[in-house]
Each structure stands twice: as structure tokens, then as C-alpha cells.
Amino acid sequence: MLQPKKMKHRKQQRGKRGGDATRGFEINFGSFALKSLDRGWITAREIEAARRAMTRYIKRGGQIWIRIFPDKPITLKSAEVPMGSGKGAVDHFSAVVKPGTIMFEMDGVPLESAKEAMRLAAYKLRVKTKFLVKGE
Numbered sequence: 001m002l003q004p005k006k007m008k009h010r011k012q013q014r015g016k017r018g019g020d021a022t023r024g025f026e027i028n029f030g031s032f033a034l035k036s037l038d039r040g041w042i043t044a045r046e047i048e049a050a051r052r053a054m055t056r057y058i059k060r061g062g063q064i065w066i067r068i069f070p071d072k073p074i075t076l077k078s079a080e081v082p083m084g085s086g087k088g089a090v091d092h093f094s095a096v097v098k099p100g101t102i103m104f105e106m107d108g109v110p111l112e113s114a115k116e117a118m119r120l121a122a123y124k125l126r127v128k129t130k131f132l133v134k135g136e
Helices: 044-058 113-123
Strands: 032-036 039-043 063-066 072-076 089-097 102-107 131-135
Touching: 032 113, 039 044, 039 063, 039 072, 039 113, 044 113, 072 102, 102 113, 113 131
Parallel strands: none
Antiparallel strands: 032 102, 032 131, 039 089, 063 102, 072 089
16 A cells, blocks of 8 residues: 655644645646545545556556545544553555646546546545546
8 A cells, every 4th residue: 555655754643624725736747537526634544545556447448547545644543542641653644636637647548447447446435526637
């Protein structure tokens, strides 16, 4: 699964959640894309599950670009731990996604194939998405 090799700080605060994507909202690499319509945190597991679904559907033909990276550490305290005693340990990593963010791009496959592969990938994600074609 994806995660940073090295981090300046081990734990992060949650941060602000408002606004639309100010970067990463244009199709740059492929002809087809999956765009987020909601805001949220996409875990590394979800990204990997979506990637596998797409790759298996197109039978390793074409090319897929993952435009988001899970660089936000999410901490959890173990079950039944009393309040206090600091922040929990890092449990997993997530990517922050805002409305308009392009999450995946694809090229080298027919339109119908790309559409179905992206639909299968969208089922694995916790945000609403939209399928885009470059130039439309």
C-alpha cells in the first residue's frame, strides 16, 4: 500500500476541510479521468482497491495514473482506553480530496472499457465521483 517513506512530523492535526480543489483538477496525462464531487479522506487501502479493480478490468492493457497520494497520517487510540494520555498511534494514511480533484487517469483503452473500469473503481471509494473524457 502507498505511504510516505519519510515524514517531517509523525502525527498531524485534522486541518480545514472547506473549499474546492485549487490544483490537480485538470486531466494532464490520460484521455479519461475519475473526478471527485465530494470532500473527504481516501485511505491508502481504498486507493489500492480501486487501482486493482481498474487494472483487472482492463486486463493490464493501457495505462493508469494515480493522481492522489495518502500522505496524511490518521491516528487512533485502541479500544476502551480512558480519556487523556495523549494522542493515539498512527493507524493508517489518507489522501485529502476536495471537490474537483482528479483521482485517477487512464489511456490506451476504448471509451466503454475505461468507463466500466472507472465505475468499478468508484465503488471502492467513499466520495461521489464523475467520469470525464478529455476535451469534452
